[in-house]
């Protein structure tokens with residue numbers, strides 16, 4: 025018998041942990057279908073830069089050595105690409121790690137983190153796992169609402185997470201609105217600007233917020249190599265912000281959080297801006313084509329500036345999002361169910377290759393024409 029008595033008969037997680045619904049990634053299988061088109065995780069159809077693949081292969085020759093814990097080569101390459109001071113950059117195993125790190129650094133029991141109604145699910149998971157309290161701000165027209173966010177700030181608020189553009193809606197806030205948000209926040213609140221899709225945006229009133237992250241004492245910007253750089257499998261993210269924020273995050277992060285092949289491939293990828301442009305051009309072309317074609321067949325599409333589209337389905341039995349998902353899977357087309365984002369009657373579709381995009385439109389046209397039973401083998 026233990027000398028210490030407790031009411032628990034087994035180890036109990038900290039408060040908040042069991043309130044987390046584990047993140048469910050986009051599906052990647054369609055049983056019984058020969059060729060599968062995965063349009064569920066916003067991966068790029070263009071793939072990574074050939075230079076990144078070459079650097080990755082080269083790094084594989086020295087796996088017995090620990091990686092450089094400061095990811096110096098990668099931070100320098102990022103700094104060079106954006107004209108930044110490498111000391112203000114921190115790298116992580118995907119931006120997921122950095123979003124979790126920032127939550128662990130700034131949130132404790134009773135502290136609040138605000139994010140938007142249809143915001144990226146990682147914000148809720150990171151907040152709860154740090155022991156903090158999630159606070160959800162409603163949106164307007166599936167778009168972040170600065171006034172609604174500001175109205176929810178209290179003395180306990182420590183973080184505001186904003187994905188700009190947001191996933192899964194594809195909507196964005198103009199830089200003037202981001203500035204108004206920052207200006208309205210008390211000095212003790214850190215604004216985390218998650219710009220995972222920034223490279224895809226082609227709007228004159230959009231800016232990623234880099235100069236806010238460089239000049240304001242309470243703005244951190246996070247970026248990723250998972251989307252336009254096509255390196256999701258290597259898990260590479262980075263953040264830039266005030267010295268004091270980067271310093272605090274560096275104290276908490278694992279000493280070797282980045283692996284050697286990721287550091288090498290990321291550095292090569294960020295230097296290959298021609299490849300980034302190629303991917304952005306492909307996206308711009310097919311994003312507008314898909315939007316127009318889907319609207320022609322009677323589907324409502326939220327205007328997106330990212331590399332995916334939010335497609336809304338009718339409530340009519342036989343034509344719902346759930347039924348569309350099952351129909352598309354029978355044709356090997358995997359989209360993303362977004363019910364867990366509060367969008368039960370929509371699917372999110374990543375802009376794919378020309379082949380995948382044309383097949384998806386053809387399949388959805390059949391589905392909307394009521395040919396729902398012909399999915400099999402059609």
Ligand SMILES: *Cc1c(COP(=O)(O)O)cnc(C)c1O
Nearest residue numbers: 118119120144187191220248250
């Ligand atoms: C995909 C995505 C990321 C990137 O996550 P990684 O961990 O870097 O792969 C970050 N934020 C949003 C909103 C995303 O959709």
